[in-house]
Each structure stands twice: as structure tokens, then as C-alpha cells.
Amino acid sequence: MNKTVFLSILVAMSGVACSKDNLPTYIQLGDLRVLALIADKPEAPVGTLVTITPVVSDVNGGGRALTFTAEACNDPGVGVGANPTCVGSDTRVVLVGPTAAAVTGIAAPDFTGAATSTIAVTLPASVFTNASAIQQAIGVPYLFVYKLIAADGATVTAFKRVLVSVKPALGAVANQNPSITAIMSGGSAYTMLGTDKVFLSPLFGANSAETFVAIQGDGSTVQQTEQLITTWFISDGSVDSFRTLSTDAVGFVPPTSPPPNGRHTVILPVVRDGRGGEAFFKQAL
């Protein structure tokens, strides 16, 4: 019995069934993607105007026209299984639509980055309807839905929750976005594509991992520090892990041949703080 058969039997016996997984890889850039929806204020009080910046990738799109629509509403309960949509909601606000607007800022040769066509949304007071004082202090999510449309009909729908809270009024600090200022390798910024495997880590801006007071469901409080998680999107080559914690390094193997059509090899880490805060850094090599 060869090792493959033996291994498949053992894995099968441990409750893991067998499949040939040739499915696309999560971090591989190529098809139309929304990589992040970054709110300039991931947590804010009622009435705040929040600007949301989509981070978009369409590497294989060849510069096709992209458009978008956007809407917002009170969270229908996505966390407990409701569909992430504003359709049918009494609090639905169409921000862009029904006619789609052009996505701007996604330029050649990589067609990946932050769209300059941002969306502004005002956090309504209706979010707090039937929310208890504790819930208002913890924060009530307000749903933002973004639909990205390619000229050939391909679409990607993404959503984000902006937390509406009374923390500033209580003297607490609302959540802020983290930041990435560089991709580091061996103590210096990684800006030149080599041929050997390298270990990359994010360089975070000051105060990216915030210490905050979390209000628990029973009203008690506990001090915590954010755990930053970085997702490593790449257009070419391969990485050891999809995600890293804090400043942990990820192994990156560069592509053996240069990308076609004058395109760069793009490495685009997106960092999240677990509370709605997001940031990204694009390195074209």
C-alpha cells in the first residue's frame, strides 16, 4: 500500500473525507474582488458622516469598466443569520443607485488598490431604536452594502458594519483604524522582487493595536488590547499562510517569471483589528 493510499485511509477514518480541491485560493488576486471596505470612522456616534473607501482588485480584468451601487440600513441581524441585505428593510437608504456609478482610481497596470470613488453615509438615530443602554455603549451595527459591477456583468457584493455607539459621550474612545506603513523583510522595507523565498511582516503605524475598555453583555467592563490580523493578498508567487497575527512573518516565494502585460507583482496586506477597523498597504514589485 503506497503512502498516498495509506494516508487517505487514515484521514478518512479520522472523519475527514476525501476530495480533490482545485478551488481558487482565497488570497490570489486575479478575478474581480473587493478586498476591504475601509470606513474612516469604524465606530462613531449617531449623526456622524462616515466615508467608506472600497479596496478593489481586478487584475485579470484588463482595465474593463467598473461601476458600483451602495446602500445602508439597520443591521437585520447578520450576526445571527439574517441575509446581509438592505432589501426589504424599513431603514434602507440608497446611497448610490439605482443607476450604478463609475469606480475610479483602479488604474493600469495592476488594477488593484483603493477606489477614489468613495461613499459617504450618515449614521441615523434609528439604529438605537429598542437598543438598551448597554447595547448603545457596546455599539449597534449599521449595515453598509456595496455592489461592484464589471462591464461584462460580473459582480461582487460586499458589506460592512459601522458601529454606532455612545462611547464618546461616556468619555470612552471610539475605535480607530489601524495602519500599515510598510512591508518589512529582514529589517528593511521590501520593495524589490527577488528570486529567493523571503519572510515578510507588516510594519504598523503607531497605536494600531489599541487598548480599549470592552463593555460586556452584563454591563461589566474589561480592558483588552486589539489583536491585529493581516491577510496577505498576492497577484503572483505564493505565501506560506493566508494570515498572520500581529507582526508575525509570512514566507513569500516570488514568481519564477515576470507577470504579463507589464503588470507588477502585487503584495497587498490588509490588516483588521477585529472591531471593524481596517487598513491596507499596496506594494507593487
Add this chain to the structure above:
Amino acid sequence: MRIDSFFKSSLLLATFLAFFVASGAWAGSGVTITGILLERGTRAPLPSVNIYILPEKIKAVTDQDGKFTVENVPEGPFNWVVNLAGYEKLDKKDVAGADGKPRQLYLEKSSYQVYETTIYGKAKNRDDSARTLRASEFLTVPGARGDPVKAVQNLPGVARANGFSSQVIIEGSAPQDTRYWIDGHEVPIIFHFGGLTSVLIPESIDRVEYLAAGYGPEYGRALGGQVGVWTRSPKKNRLQGFGFVDIFNSGGLLEGPVGEYGSFMVSARQSYIGAVLRRALKNNSSLNLTVAPQFSDTTMMYETELTPRDHFKVVGVGSRDQLEFLFTQPVKQDPSIRGNFDNITAFYRLIPQLTHKHSETTTSRYSLGFGRDWVRFDAGSDYFYLNEYVLSGRAELEQQLTPFWKSYAGFDSRYTWSNVDLRIPSFNNAGGIGNPISTGTLMAAHVYKRADQLGLYLRNVLHDQESRWTLLPGARIDYYNDTNELLPVPRLGLRYDVDEYFNVRLAGGMYTQRPSDQETDSTFGNPDVKSSRATHVALSAEKDFREGSSDGFVVSGGPFYKYLYNLVVPSSNLVVRNGATVPLNFANTGSGRVLGGETLVKMNFKPWTGWLSYTLSRSTRTDQNGTDYLFRYDQTHVLTAIASVDLPRNWKISGRFRYSTGNPVTPVTSGTFDADADVYVANRGPFYSDRLAAFYQLDLRFDKKWIYDKWILSFYLDVQNVTNHQNPELIRYAYDFQSKTTVNDLPILPTFGIKGEF
């Protein structure tokens, strides 16, 4: 003359003496030989068997202990000869001498592979809806690897469970609607991880009871049915046991007498599949096994006759499963899953049982089940810890009140004290498509809960010996403290014996099932939910075409119907409670129907035996909008065919073929990107409006026994999915749900093992 006369007298005397010696009738001229006649391998004494010494034609008969004494055996060589039906002829040379050494004679059975051909003894059961599998049947069923509960999955009405699933899905009900028990006392699991084997060593089990639609009032709290295991009595005749080794695990069992009236049994098993897996996967960079899956269990038993009227037995069962992985990179389907994964499920039960025979017509039975359950689940920073103490009690009074009226009255209670610590996201699995864990709302709490479940029941059997009718009216009352419900439910059975070999039965009743602890929790569930309900009706007939002979057919089957209502189902609605908007989590808005028919054909034409079971059914559920959809475990056709043949030299070959309709699945039309959690959430189509491909599988099993005087060596080779057919079990989607592939059931899987018993 005197000389002549003397010569004649001497010749006459010599002739007489020679004849006397030759005939063996001369007392004191031979030797006395004692001995014992045993069955070869098992060393079971063989009573009342004729033993001959040839050529002298001396005969002895064994006593109840198999012992015999032969007197006046002439010194010198002779042959032992024993002829007994069902055994090989014994013809063994021996020499009678003055050594006085007791003899041990071993008689070898014609076949050690022959078992009873009755698949289940439906007519013998108290409950007409029950089917019973005995050890002699489940130990050699192909594909079940000697496991009793897996053998239950071959019965009609039981849907095929996924791969190595431990579920027993009864007649269109949900897996969680089946209760499992040992000697009448509920246990949290009946299978070790992955459904590999039951938590009791199979040889310690007397029988497995499968209670389906219309089951009687002795048991309750389950909408679907019950699967119960009855432990057997330890053997009293001598110290004996066995040890075994196979590719999953190894273990052993020891049993024997204790004093004049008592007996004991101990058994233990330990798996080592994890160690092999860890070694095989040591170079896999993405799945680094720190502690691989493993299980262990132990069973202890003591039984004695306290008095001629009092029978006492105590059973101890302990089981532990551990599954631990370290994911060094996120799981592709859900990149939020990474880090350490650890799951431990363990329990023990101590079950003392007392049976008191008051008189020929009255018997009472009492039993307690004391124990503890542990569940520990760690996944990265999320966890769930359950620590629960359990006390269950059963008592029953059986009375033959009149020649035609027998009653069983009893109670069936269960109390639990549980502590739960958890920090997990809410998990939405609508339509069988799970949302990524990271999209759920994080919940953390410590919960203490006491749950009281009390049941009272009464079963009556009304049967006049002159009548062909038997009426079985019964009732049960269940009380659940967490939902504050007192629920009386009727049960009714009716049997008509057309003749000695043909009967028709009708069974039905109402059934309740309390919500789970999570479903009634004020934070994670809905404290206002009530118990789920069901109504069953089942009609069946059984015809024994053998009509007294050993070969032939037995055919049984009939239709069944279940109406399920008040079902507790997940809800994504929000509700205002105490002035705050909170998730409703669960509601009693579910309902459903199951309609089907099942049949079982048993065949016995020595040396061939066969079994054909077929179930046709349709199980639907209705959502809160009134729309019907197929239940996720609905299988229109389930067919199981089993055949075996006993061959000379203690070989046995058996095979099983299974076919079932593929499970319904919910199509996923697309995915929506959750920018906060960095995962995609599935956009579901109509629930369970599509199906997986049908399931086909052929299993073969080869058994061989080598019989020695004092022990037996067994070997088996069990090959599952001989044709290596690829059976899809579930669909795996790409991260964005834009493309998919299937996860298939097991490929061809040969397993083997050896067992030595003495």
C-alpha cells in the same frame, strides 16, 4: 481318566476365563478412567453425550458438567469415539493404564461461523415497534466492523448517515431526535469520534434495541426513536476472555465467576489511530498534529443472585474521545479558522440494577444511572466547556393482573446539573449552508442549569389466549422543568394474529421532546420556547414462510406516518425583550411530515443467509411562511442487501450492498463578502431544492477461525467500498461560492484484525 477329566476341567475354565476377560465383564480386571468432554476452543462442557470406548464397546454418558467415568477398561490401546449432531466425529486413540490420569476430550463444532438466522425477534419483544439485533448477528455483519450500533443502520427505516457519522436517523426524523441509552439510562454519545465504533466493547453487549415509529410508553423524550444497548450477563462457568488487535484499536475482555452466585466482567479498549495519523502526517506543513484523535473506553460489570428472588447487577461504563489539531494556516473554506483545535468528549455511568420477583405473576425492576459528562471544545480563542452531573432513575412493576391482562407501570426520570463556560460566535447554518464562524456575533458567558425530566408510564397488554387480538393501550406523562410543561401523551398498539406465522400490527402515539439547553437559554436561546411534538402511526405485518422449518423466508413491513409540530427551529428574527432588541435565536415555528413504507425480507437456505431491507419515504418540513421543503436527511429510497455463506474449515464470506438516494442540499447562488470578518457569506437558493448524487456501496467481509483445544484464533478482513465508487457526501465551495467541488465518502477501505479468545 482322572487326567482326562482334569484336562477337560482346565480347558473349560480357561475358555471361561478367556471369554470373561475378553468381554470385559470381569470386575477388577480393567481400569477406571475419568474425564471431561468439552467443546473445542470454547471449553464449554458438553452434557448428556454418549462416549464410547472401542473396540470394547464400553459406553459412558457425560453429566451436566461434561464429566464422565468409565470403569473396567482393559489395559492397553483403545479408541474414544463420540458422535454428536452439529460436531465433528471424535475418534481418538488412547491407552488405558494404571496412571489414573483424567482425560480431557475436545469435540469440535462443525462450524464456528454459524449463527442464528433470525435477524430480529420482533414477535418476542414487549414493544411491537422494537427490533432487536443480537450479538451473534451484529458481530459479523459486513461494513459494520463488528459494531452493534452501526449494524442498526442496516435496518429498514434507518436512513444512511454520512460517511463515518455516528448518527442514527430514524424514519425521516432529525438525528438529534434519536435518544441513546445503555441498560435504559441515557448517555450523551453511543459512538466514538467519527462513528468508528460504539462506546461499549461489542462483546459486552447482549442486544441492541431499535425503537421506531409508534414506540411504546416506557421510553420518551424523543420525536424520532430510540437506540438502546443492553449489556449481557458475565459468564459464570469459568474464567475466560479475549484480546484483539486491529488497525483502529486493541483491547480485551475478562469475565468469570465470583463465589457461588456472582460473576464479573471487565473490558477496555484503546485506539491508536491517532498515533499512526500523527506519524503519517508529520511532514504536512498545514496540519500539524500535536495530539491526534484517540479514544478509550472501559466497561465493568458485576452480577449476582442476592436471594432466589433478587437479582442484582451493576454496570460501569467510561468513555473518552479526544481530537486535537493545530492548524498552522487557516482553513481554506473559512480563513478565520486557525490555531489550536481541541475537542474532548467524555462520560461515565454507574448503573446498579435490581430485579425482585415478588411472585410468579409480579416482578419489579429498579435501576439508577449516576454519572458525569464532559465536553471541552477549544478552537483558537473560542471555547465551550460543559461539565454535567447526571442522575437518572427507572423503576417498573410488571404484573399479570388477570390471565388476559398484564401491566407494566413505572417511572423514568433524569436530572442534570450542568455548568457551561463558553466564548463562541453564534453559528448560522440555514439550509445546511454554514456562515463562516467569524461572521457570527460573539457570545461569552457562564451558565449554570438544572434540568429535571420526569416521566411516568403505563403499558397494558390485553390478550385472551382464545383470541387472535392483542390490545396494547398505554400512556406516558412527561414533565420538563425548564419549559414548565406537564405533557400527557397516549400510546396504543394493536396486534392481530392471522395464524401462528402471520400477524398484523398497528402502533401509534404522541411524542414530546424538550428543547436543548442552548435553545432555552436566556442569552443564546429563547427562554420562551416549548417542547417539540410529534404524532406517529405505523402499520406492519409479518409473515414467516418457514412455518416451523429452519429454511425459508420471513417477510415483514408496512407503512408509517409522522406529523411533527411545534418544532424548535433557528430564527434570525430580532425581538424586543425587556426593552432591548435582542435576537430571537429560536422559535417553535417548525413543522413537518414523514410518510413512508418499509420492508424486510430475511432468507435462510443453509449454508446461505440473506437480508434485504428497503425503505421508501418522503420527509418534509414547513418553514414559518408555510412553504414545504425537503428535510435535509430525506432519502427517497434506501436499500440494503446482505448475504453470507458458511464455508468449510470455519470460513465465512459475507457481503453488503447499499443504495440510497442522495441527501437534499441547498444550492448556493453566490457569496457576499463580509469586509469586517474577511470571509464570504453564502447566498442560499431555495432550501434543499437540489440533491447529491445517489449513494452505492458494496462491502465484503471474510472471517476465518482456527480452533485449538483451549482457545480460538479469529481473523477478519473487511473491505468497504470494494468497487471504489465515489459517493459525494457534501459540497465544498470556493471562498466566494463561485465554484464548487464534492467531498466524497470513503474510497476502498480494507481493514483487518485478529482476535484470540480462551
